[in-house]
Amino acid sequence: MQRKDVRSSQLVDSGVAANYRQNNDFHAGHAEHEATMKKPHLFKKIIRAFKSCFGHGFDGADAVCPSHCVQLYHYVTNHERLSVFQGASKDSALGHKLNVEVELRHCSSYSMPLPPxxxxxxxxxxxxxxxxxxxxxxxxxxxxxxxxxxxxxxxxxxxxxxxxxxxxxxxxxxxxxxxxxxxxxxxxxxxxxxxxxxxxxxxxxxxxxxxxxxxxxxxxxxxxxxxxxxxxxxxxxxxxxxxxxxxxxxxxxxxxxxxxxxxxxxxxxxxxxxxxxxxxxxxxxxxxxxxxxxxxxxxxxxxxxxxxxxxxxxxxxxxxxxxxxxxxxxxxxxxxxxxxxxxxxxxxxxxxxxxxxxxxxxxxxxxxxxx
Missing domain, CATH: 3.30.930.10 (Bira Bifunctional Protein; Domain 2)
Known part of the structure; x- marks a missing residue:
């Protein structure tokens, strides 16, 4: 494993993860996976994926187009081995709020990445x-x-x-x-x-x-x-x-x-x-x-x-x-x-x-x- 010299301000901000959970529908397929998915280090990566795809932080009022969803799907699937699906929007428009369900892939070769x-x-x-x-x-x-x-x-x-x-x-x-x-x-x-x-x-x-x-x-x-x-x-x-x-x-x-x-x-x-x-x-x-x-x-x-x-x-x-x-x-x-x-x-x-x-x-x- 490589040692990384970074500032401790880069420690995961649990407040960011909490806001994400509050503003977005984020569900795991099973109870034990839900507990796992709430790990801040994973939320940090998901939020980084949103920023990479959308050019801004993810907020409940943000409008997200389908192409962004596709980008996020490929990004997270390739980097986190997670499957991301767009849920049915609560609004009929393209979406004032994106409902995302994250499901762990059940395969023997996968293990959740551990924090540093x-x-x-x-x-x-x-x-x-x-x-x-x-x-x-x-x-x-x-x-x-x-x-x-x-x-x-x-x-x-x-x-x-x-x-x-x-x-x-x-x-x-x-x-x-x-x-x-x-x-x-x-x-x-x-x-x-x-x-x-x-x-x-x-x-x-x-x-x-x-x-x-x-x-x-x-x-x-x-x-x-x-x-x-x-x-x-x-x-x-x-x-x-x-x-x-x-x-x-x-x-x-x-x-x-x-x-x-x-x-x-x-x-x-x-x-x-x-x-x-x-x-x-x-x-x-x-x-x-x-x-x-x-x-x-x-x-x-x-x-x-x-x-x-x-x-x-x-x-x-x-x-x-x-x-x-x-x-x-x-x-x-x-x-x-x-x-x-x-x-x-x-x-x-x-x-x-x-x-x-x-x-x-x-x-x-x-x-x-x-x-």
Whole structure:
């Protein structure tokens, strides 16, 4: 899939779709198709087709001639694989209002096009707790907008300030001693709602938080399939871009050999909306921090990184474009760069987090000795 750098003002305007539904008779052949057809990304394309054919926006008072209907039919049929039929006009004239019925073609080769995933890369390492709040904010926005199909899928790419996080398998009583010890060496400590156990995030490690609606496809993507795609995406990127091979493992994540793990995966899915995601070690900086814990509950496994596996210097920012492309390919989505300045409430939250990250200043480059 190609990455597209466009302004976020080009995000689908659900208001346009709502006006179109209000001013025009737009029906799907079946109830489930009606729900699908109300997706704003599809309305955007239909409205673009009207403008292309008629030279103006479609309005209930616009007069439309039959030749325009023919043009629209061919345009939409060729571009969207939809059949468009002119309904009987409510007026006897050529039509003050065009009644259009859009019907999905029932054929095994057709699948509804999915909207793009909007991605953003944070260039300053982020505090974990504030990033967790941003994920929750996006989850709430997506859930609230889902009924009108005006929600967008998001991929956040970033580094964290040094932090150890626990998964939902562990209790606070189990973690009390570890929390005290790990904060004493200079890292933050947080309890997360993701799967998995204790792990580390910090500078030199690329973290990806996909916030996706798994119900966009029919049937919806299952959690296991979602995780499997994520794991294969990382494996494919490492091999195709850097020639780094992996070995199969019974454990979730990407392993360079039976005792060296280069990438971890831990997700949470609520209402078929995803949070949390993956972490891939790029530089050597995370390795010493990993050495202070038994990461992911695997006592006989150590952390590896791309720099050691490749034998060459690699920076986190250099990895981002390739991961974006591979993510789009793996999930069958176009990837569009997000412009926070034009992304409304979501953009404001992103910019606020970036300001917090800058205000936090420097971070420890290596853990302090155990006291």
């Amino acid at each position: 995933v909007f991605y953003h890369y944070f260039r300053t390492p982020l505090p974990y707790a504030r990033t967790l709040l941003l994920q929750e904010k996006i989850h709430q926005l997506q859930h609230a907008a889902r009924r009108s199909s005006s929600h967008n899928d998001i991929l956040l790419l970033l580094e964290h300030r040094p932090v150890y996080t626990s998964g939902r398998r562990q209790t606070e009583q189990e973690l009390h001693t570890e929390r005290t010890r790990l904060t004493s060496i200079g890292a933050d400590f947080a309890v997360a709602a993701r799967g998995g156990q204790l792990t580390y995030h910090g500078p030199g490690q690329l973290v990806g938080y996909p916030l996706l609606d798994l119900s966009r496809t029919s049937p919806p993507i299952g959690i296991r399939d979602y995780i499997c795609k994520m794991q294969k995406m990382i494996q494919s990127y490492l091999l195709r871009t850097h020639g780094i091979t992996h070995i199969p493992s019974d454990h979730t994540g990407v392993f360079l050999d039976p005792v060296t793990k280069i990438a971890s995966i831990g997700v949470q899915v609520r209402h078929r909306l995803t949070t949390h995601g993956f972490a891939m070690n790029v530089t050597k900086e995370p390795l010493e921090w990993f050495g202070r814990v038994v990461a992911c509950g695997l006592a006989d496994v150590k952390a590896g990184c791309m720099v050691e596996a490749k034998g060459k210097n690699v920076r986190v920012e250099d990895v981002v474009p390739g991961i974006v492309d591979e993510f789009g390919t793996s999930y069958g989505r176009d990837m569009v760069k997000l412009s926070p300045q034009n992304a409304g409430e979501l953009g404001e939250a992103i910019l606020a987090l970036e300001e917090d990250a800058l205000a936090a200043g420097e971070w420890l480059r290596a853990p302090s000795p155990d006291s």
